[in-house]
Amino acid sequence: MRDVAVIGVGMQKWGELWTKSIRDIFVESALLAMDDAGVDHLDSMYVGSMSPGIFSSQEHLESVLADYLGQHHIPGTRVESACASGGLAFRLGWMEVASGLSDIVLAGGVEKMTDISGSEATYALATAADMKWEGLSGVTFPGLYAMMAVAHMERYGTKREHLAQVAVKNHANGSKNPRAQFPFPVTVEQVINSVKVADPLNILDCSPITDGGAAAILVPADKVKDYGKPGVRIIGSGHATDSIALHGRDDLTTIAAAAKAAERAYAMAGKKPEDIDFAEVHDCFTIAEIVISEALGFFEPGQGGPAVESGATAPDGKIPINVSGGLKSKGHPVGATGIAQIVEVVEQLRGAAGERQLKQARVGLTQNMGGSGGSCLVHIMEVM
Amino acid sequence: MRDVAVIGVGMQKWGELWTKSIRDIFVESALLAMDDAGVDHLDSMYVGSMSPGIFSSQEHLESVLADYLGQHHIPGTRVESACASGGLAFRLGWMEVASGLSDIVLAGGVEKMTDISGSEATYALATAADMKWEGLSGVTFPGLYAMMAVAHMERYGTKREHLAQVAVKNHANGSKNPRAQFPFPVTVEQVINSVKVADPLNILDCSPITDGGAAAILVPADKVKDYGKPGVRIIGSGHATDSIALHGRDDLTTIAAAAKAAERAYAMAGKKPEDIDFAEVHDCFTIAEIVISEALGFFEPGQGGPAVESGATAPDGKIPINVSGGLKSKGHPVGATGIAQIVEVVEQLRGAAGERQLKQARVGLTQNMGGSGGSCLVHIMEVM
Numbered sequence: 001m002r003d004v005a006v007i008g009v010g011m012q013k014w015g016e017l018w019t020k021s022i023r024d025i026f027v028e029s030a031l032l033a034m035d036d037a038g039v040d041h042l043d044s045m046y047v048g049s050m051s052p053g054i055f056s057s058q059e060h061l062e063s064v065l066a067d068y069l070g071q072h073h074i075p076g077t078r079v080e081s082a083c084a085s086g087g088l089a090f091r092l093g094w095m096e097v098a099s100g101l102s103d104i105v106l107a108g109g110v111e112k113m114t115d116i117s118g119s120e121a122t123y124a125l126a127t128a129a130d131m132k133w134e135g136l137s138g139v140t141f142p143g144l145y146a147m148m149a150v151a152h153m154e155r156y157g158t159k160r161e162h163l164a165q166v167a168v169k170n171h172a173n174g175s176k177n178p179r180a181q182f183p184f185p186v187t188v189e190q191v192i193n194s195v196k197v198a199d200p201l202n203i204l205d206c207s208p209i210t211d212g213g214a215a216a217i218l219v220p221a222d223k224v225k226d227y228g229k230p231g232v233r234i235i236g237s238g239h240a241t242d243s244i245a246l247h248g249r250d251d252l253t254t255i256a257a258a259a260k261a262a263e264r265a266y267a268m269a270g271k272k273p274e275d276i277d278f279a280e281v282h283d284c285f286t287i288a289e290i291v292i293s294e295a296l297g298f299f300e301p302g303q304g305g306p307a308v309e310s311g312a313t314a315p316d317g318k319i320p321i322n323v324s325g326g327l328k329s330k331g332h333p334v335g336a337t338g339i340a341q342i343v344e345v346v347e348q349l350r351g352a353a354g355e356r357q358l359k360q361a362r363v364g365l366t367q368n369m370g371g372s373g374g375s376c377l378v379h380i381m382e383v384m
Numbered sequence: 385m386r387d388v389a390v391i392g393v394g395m396q397k398w399g400e401l402w403t404k405s406i407r408d409i410f411v412e413s414a415l416l417a418m419d420d421a422g423v424d425h426l427d428s429m430y431v432g433s434m435s436p437g438i439f440s441s442q443e444h445l446e447s448v449l450a451d452y453l454g455q456h457h458i459p460g461t462r463v464e465s466a467c468a469s470g471g472l473a474f475r476l477g478w479m480e481v482a483s484g485l486s487d488i489v490l491a492g493g494v495e496k497m498t499d500i501s502g503s504e505a506t507y508a509l510a511t512a513a514d515m516k517w518e519g520l521s522g523v524t525f526p527g528l529y530a531m532m533a534v535a536h537m538e539r540y541g542t543k544r545e546h547l548a549q550v551a552v553k554n555h556a557n558g559s560k561n562p563r564a565q566f567p568f569p570v571t572v573e574q575v576i577n578s579v580k581v582a583d584p585l586n587i588l589d590c591s592p593i594t595d596g597g598a599a600a601i602l603v604p605a606d607k608v609k610d611y612g613k614p615g616v617r618i619i620g621s622g623h624a625t626d627s628i629a630l631h632g633r634d635d636l637t638t639i640a641a642a643a644k645a646a647e648r649a650y651a652m653a654g655k656k657p658e659d660i661d662f663a664e665v666h667d668c669f670t671i672a673e674i675v676i677s678e679a680l681g682f683f684e685p686g687q688g689g690p691a692v693e694s695g696a697t698a699p700d701g702k703i704p705i706n707v708s709g710g711l712k713s714k715g716h717p718v719g720a721t722g723i724a725q726i727v728e729v730v731e732q733l734r735g736a737a738g739e740r741q742l743k744q745a746r747v748g749l750t751q752n753m754g755g756s757g758g759s760c761l762v763h764i765m766e767v768m
Contacts (some may be wrong), residue, residue, distance in 0.1 A: 001484050021516070044623075051443050053435045057519070059511040060434075060466035063628040063758030073644045075623035076759065077472060080462045082444035088461060092476065099483035100385050127443040132405070135441070239428075239459035244447040260457045374447030375460065 001098040003221035005231035005384060008037025009343040014212035014331035015181045016114045022049075022056045023068045026110040029213035029336070030069050033106065037217035038227050043102035044075045046093045048085030048109035049335035054124040056112050065110075082128030083284060085109060086214065086338025087368030087377030091237050093218045094379075103223065108215035109336035121209050125334070128371040130245035142206060142285065144246055144372040146198035149287035151252035153200070155302065158290065160200055162305030164191035166286035167204050167328055169314055174325020176355040181210050181331030191286075205286040210331030214339035216346065224384065232349045235363075236269030236380035238262055244374035253302075255288075255373035258295040262367070265378040266297075273297030276380070277360045278320040278348060280341035282369035283327050289313075292367055293321060296378070315358060323348070323356050338368035338377060349383050385482040387605035389615035389768060392421025393727040398596035398715035399565045400498045406433075406440045407452045410494040413597035413720070414453050417490065421601035422611050427486035428459045430477045432469030432493035433719035438508040440496050449494075466512030467668060469493060470598065470722025471752030471761030475621050477602045478763075487607065492599035493720035505593050509718070512755040514629035526590060526669065528630055528756040530582035533671035535636035537584070539686065542674065544584055546689030548575035550670035551588050551712055553698055558709020560739040565594050565715030575670075589670040594715030598723035600730065608768065616733045619747075620653030620764035622646055628758035637686075639672075639757035642679040646751070649762040650681075657681030660764070661744045662732060663703065664725035666753035667710040673697075676751055677705060680762070699742060707732070707740050722752035722761060733767050 010032025017025060026047065034040065045066060053059045062076030081088040086109030093107030113121055126135040129144060152158045168188055174180040186204055194204040224231035240260035243249050249256065266272060273296060281296070283289035290304035298319045299307045307313055313321040324330050324344035327337055345364035347353045353361075361383075368377045394416025401409060410431065418424065429450060437443045446460030465472040470493030477491030497505055510519040513528060536542045552572055558564040570588055578588040608615035624644035627633050633640065650656060657680060665680070667673035674688035682703045683691045691697055697705040708714050708728035711721055729748035731737045737745075745767075752761045 023516075051437050053438050053508070053511050056515075057511055058515045059464060059508075060513075060628060060755050060758055062465060063625045063754060064514060066625040067627045067629075067632065067758075073624045073626060073641065076465075076625045077476070078464045080443060080464060081446060081460075092461070095480060095483055095485060098485075099479055101479060101482075124437070124443075127437050127441055129444075130448060131440075131442045132407075240457045241447045241450040241460040242457060243451045244444060245451075248451060257457065370447060371444050374444055374451075 002100055004094050004097045004218055004234045005221040005224045006216050006346050007219055007224055007227050007229045007231050008033045008217035009346045010036055011179055011214035011340055011343050013179045014210050014333060017211040022052060022110055022112040023064055025112060025211060025213040026065050026108060027068050030106060030108055030215045033215035033217050038229055039104055039217060042071050042074055042106050043104045044096055045106040046077045046079060046089040048079050048089035048338060049111055050080055050082050050085050051124045051127060055116060081375045082370035083334040084338055084368045084370035084375045084377050085335040090339060090342055090379060091239055091377055094234050094237055097218045097220055103219060105218045106215055107218060107339060108213065109339040110213040111333035111335040112211045113209045113333060114211050133245045142198035142201055145285040145287055146201045147246060148252050148291060149200050152287060152291060155253050158305035160192065161188055162290060162308055163205055163286040164188040165308045166283060166289045167191045169308060170283060170322050170326040170328040173323050174329025177325045177330060180325045180329050181208060182329050201285055207284045207327035207332035210333040212331055212333035212336045214336045214343050216339055216342050230350045231384045232346045233382050233384050234379060235382050236265035238265030238378040241375045242373055244371060246372060255291055255295050257373050257376035258292050258367060258369060261376040261378040262296045265380050269380040271380060275363055276365045277363050278323060278358055279365040280324060280344050281321055281367040283322055284332060289321065296367060320358055323358060341366035341368060345381050349381060386484060388478050388481045388602055388618045389605040389608045390600050390730050391603055391608055391611050391613045391615050392417045392601035393730045394420055395563055395598035395724055395727050397563045398594050398717060401595040406436060406442065406494055406496040407448055409496060409595060409597040410449050410492060411452050414490060414492055414599045417599035417601050422613055423488055423601060426455050426458055426490050427488045428480055429490040430461045430463060430473040432463050432473035432722060433495055434464055434466050434469050435508045435511060439500060465759045466754035467718040468722055468752045468754035468759045468761050469719040474722060474726055474763060475623055475761055478618050478621055481602045481604055487603060489602045490599055491602060491723060492597065493723040494597035495717035495719040496595045497593045497717060498595050517629045526582040526585055529669040529671055530585045531630060532636050532675060533584050536671060536675060539637050542689035544576060545572055546674060546692055547589055547670040548572040549692045550667060550673045551575045553692060554667060554706050554710040554712040557707050558713025561709045561714060564709045564713050565592060566713050585669055591668045591711035591716035594717040596715055596717035596720045598720045598727050600723055600726050614734045615768045616730045617766050617768045618763060619766050620649035622649030622762040625759045626757055628755060630756060639675055639679050641757050641760035642676050642751060642753060645760040645762040646680045649764050653764040655764060659747055660749045661747050662707060662742055663705050663749040664708055664728050665705055665751040667706055667712050668716060673705065680751060704742055707742060725750035725752055729765050733765060
């Protein structure tokens with residue numbers, strides 16, 4: 001398999017993009033990535049989108065989007081793995097270039113979530129859980145993650161404040177990200193006093209409903225020089241599934257699909273957790289970031305909460321997590337989220353992250369998750 | 385890239401499978417394929433499904449299905465390209481094995497379409513057209529294909545009877561297929577006198593609403609001997625998109641995505657149309673088979689209708705088409721259709737197609753199409 005690099009990334013400011021359709025949003029982010037890479041055509045494209053059929057009354061999205069992007073007749077593939085759809089699109093783009101089949105592949109993601117009501121959106125998102133055994137019993141995602149939070153607090157003594165500190169850190173980071181949906185700081189008190197959603201999670205523990213797109217351009221690593229753009233090498237890709245329903249899992253205090261995907265990505269990259277300089281992880285709820293920071297091996301089980309409190313995951317900490325603002329502040333248009341993580345890692349590795357730029361950014365990791373951890377994608381990238 | 389072979393296929397009898405859920409249907413077909421291949425585990429799996437979110441209130445399908453198939457923690461990928469979702473799953477499974485990343489990959493497809501009403505199903509299917517410019521104006525698929533039929537009849541003199549003869553041939557073929565949803569013959573008179581759907585198409589010109597699954601097991605060609613099963617080599621894979629809306633196309637009498645995908649598959653395989661012994665093509669409507677038989681190069685433009693009339697596409701003709709019964713008689717559970725085409729070609733190439741077995745079956749082709757031709761997959765397979 002060939003080595004693969006990213007030579008361009010793009011995303012717009014996320015939020016409630018009332019004046020833009022799903023096709024507008026995707027094309028905008030794709031053109032930003034193509035401009036960044038300096039390419040005017042694609043050999044193939046992948047688009048991650050969770051539920052355009054429910055959110056936007058449009059399936060067959062890759063056909064619409066290749067058409068509107070002006071890439072006539074290229075192979076186009078929509079992939080879906082709930083909120084990990086973007087990470088999955090990236091993996092398949094990597095695989096296509098690595099296989100030798102194509103030389104210029106776009107991996108993108110998009111979701112337009114605000115054209116339906118909040119309760120309809122909650123229903124749409126619930127289809128990422130096990131609808132037969134969870135969703136149709138009335139359990140939606142805040143409830144599922146609340147159960148994990150309670151289990152983690154019971155077993156390890158994780159405190160309510162630890163959860164809030166994740167939101168505080170990510171909003172502080174996001175306030176430096178001009179593309180974030182909610183680029184403002186919040187305090188522990190604000191989080192703890194915000195509206196209850198599913199005990200112990202309040203509204204400020206939850207990532208928002210968002211419209212947005214993101215895209216990356218992948219080429220063979222040995223051709224990066226032809227484009228005259230700074231390339232970032234993909235050195236590890238890990239992908240795993242798990243029982244989609246929580247009742248099918250051995251342990252509610254961890255997310256096995258994340259640990260398994262990370263193990264595979266670390267093995268491919270020849271890296272260990274301590275080799276990673278920074279990570280973008282799937283903080284759909286504050287508890288998720290704590291659990292994931294343990295599953296990725298950055299902290300021992302149970303130490304994720306104290307780690308946030310100590311500042312270990314802050315931009316100047318041992319392992320900065322979600323310096324982009326994460327899903328919490330940047331927004332969570334589910335299909336695009338995994339690619340936006342790639343955007344942040346590429347910009348950090350290029351030294352082009354502006355006010356958010358980390359001092360030490362040579363190896364970055366992304367972790368993108370579907371549902372309550374029924375699927376997970378981990379990618380590791382390195383400066384070339 | 386490595387050569388790839390299919391060593392196992394499976395599908396159940398299709399129809400209205402009231403007692404089975406979407407997960408039951410997929411697992412049943414996947415286990416049939418795994419048994420046929422003699423494998424008890426997978427490295428990875430792809431599942432094509434068009435709209436499980438609308439049809440079955442369940443997205444994140446690969447997580448559910450890997451779980452229920454007992455394949456704990458494997459990478460699982462759902463792909464969607466409307467009615468070409470199965471063909472797309474097959475292409476990605478081929479790519480993953482060809483790349484060297486995995487050695488045992490399942491490519492499957494599934495749709496359960498009968499748990500919602502007929503009008504809801506018509507809506508769900510319409511999301512495969514351009515909803516903004518077609519669906520929301522009230523145009524659904526019978527109308528789109530009817531426009532193509534009128535254009536073809538106007539330009540080439542294709543007759544109403546030619547359309548009916550496609551249905552007659554495919555039902556005659558399907559009556560020998562124990563897994564077909566409608567395994568009975570129909571006459572030209574019955575087709576022409578059946579209920580009008582969208583002039584000139586009647587109900588017997590249309591493929592049905594179906595529940596069903598299908599699966600194939602892919603391995604590197606040089607490892608086929610390890611399994612002791614007859615392998616079938618994948619020698620060509622072509623994939624193309626087109627303008628999803630009919631108004632964006634140059635010519636309504638052909639389907640450019642099919643011609644483009646075929647051109648790519650022929651080039652990879654080093655074959656020409658005249659080298660193909662038989663084909664399974666996407667006869668979602670009778671006119672589609674006529675147009676596609678021309679786009680694949682089996683007949684000159686305008687000669688697809690007379691070819692059916694002459695018997696050239698019958699099992700004993702020059703190029704047998706849809707000896708399985710096609711979508712028309714076998715059924716069309718949209719995500720599974722592309723894989724069921726693979727099932728038929730593999731069984732024919734193995735000489736194991738029973739009553740339907742063709743005398744000359746050394747090179748077979750499948751053509752699977754999304755929407756009104758917004759996407760297309762073509763695969764060519766050969767006896768090893």
